[in-house]
Amino acid sequence: MTRIVFNFMGKTALITGASGGIGREVARVFHNAGASLVLMDLHEGPLLELTADLGDAHRVVVAAGDASNPAGIAAALELARTQFGGLDFVIPVAGIYPESPVIDTTDDEWRRVMSVNLDGVFQLLRAAIPVVRQGGAVVNFASVAGHRGSKNHGHYAASKAGVIALTRSLAHEVGPKVRVNAISPGTIETPMVTDLVKARGAEMLAETPLGRHGKPEEVAAVAAFLCSDAASFITGETIHVNGGLFMAG
Ligand SMILES: NC(=O)c1ccc[n+]([C@@H]2O[C@H](COP(=O)([O-])OP(=O)(O)OC[C@H]3O[C@@H](n4cnc5c(N)ncnc54)[C@H](O)[C@@H]3O)[C@@H](O)[C@H]2O)c1
DSSP states (O other), X not given: OOOOOOOOTTOEEEEESTTSHHHHHHHHHHHHTXXXXXXXXXXXXXXXXXXXXXXXXXXXXXXXXXXXXXXXXXXXXXXXXXXXSSEEEEEEOOXXXXXBOGGGOOHHHHHHHHIIIIIHHHHHHHHHGGGEEEEEEEEEEOOTHHHHXXXXXXXXXXXXXXXXXXXXXXXXXXXTTEEEEEEEEOSBSSGGGHHHHHHHHHHHHHTOTTOSOBOHHHHHHHHHHHHSGGGTTOOSOEEEXXXXXXXXX
């Protein structure tokens, strides 16, 4: 893939879900661009492996734990402040995608998806926005499911529709100091969609004008664009990264 050059020297990014397929590529593109990183995910081991892989470890700190837990969020924000002097970019990538038809979904299953995919984003942004510096940016992770629904993933689709509405609402509230946008990926080759691709991959490819699934780095590049000066007049927007699988009206 073409190497796109962004300059985030002197900037700090907080990324949740950083050990995941997309999160680690977001970490990589921001690190390559010179940013310091606060990386959150459930387990410390994979975060430390990623840190070693990125190199320049003095620009990376890890905060293992549940990204929907307010105490963990506060600890990560404190790390941004003490280690790097503040925060510029907030990128909540963490998400879960369990399968369950609506009529079979228990209250606990519904709440768990909402808790990680929507409550966690709200809690992180509520705590982080006051410490984000002038000119900062948020990039939320929605999904094509949040626009058109998703068979057997109603809780997931509803949580992602919530992320889209939260993105627009927050953009109204925090401009011009901070821009707030979202990305809606289509099918991106990560562990999250291994089963989906096995079950319906061929069918989805037939509906995708670009004729393939996406790569995590193709999503990460859009996150970097949205945080960069090249996107200085974009806020409240949701960018589709899906090879044409879904074209929003
Ligand atoms: N891959 C796709 O096709 C696709 C499509 C649409 C949207 N998305 C969205 O993109 C984002 C990244 O997805 P991915 O494909 O990289 O998935 P992934 O499963 O590879 O990574 C998700 C990461 O989030 C972490 N995580 C889950 N719950 C967490 C919690 N409570 N606290 C901290 N970390 C937690 C996981 O440990 C994992 O590392 C998600 O929000 C997902 O909904 C992905």
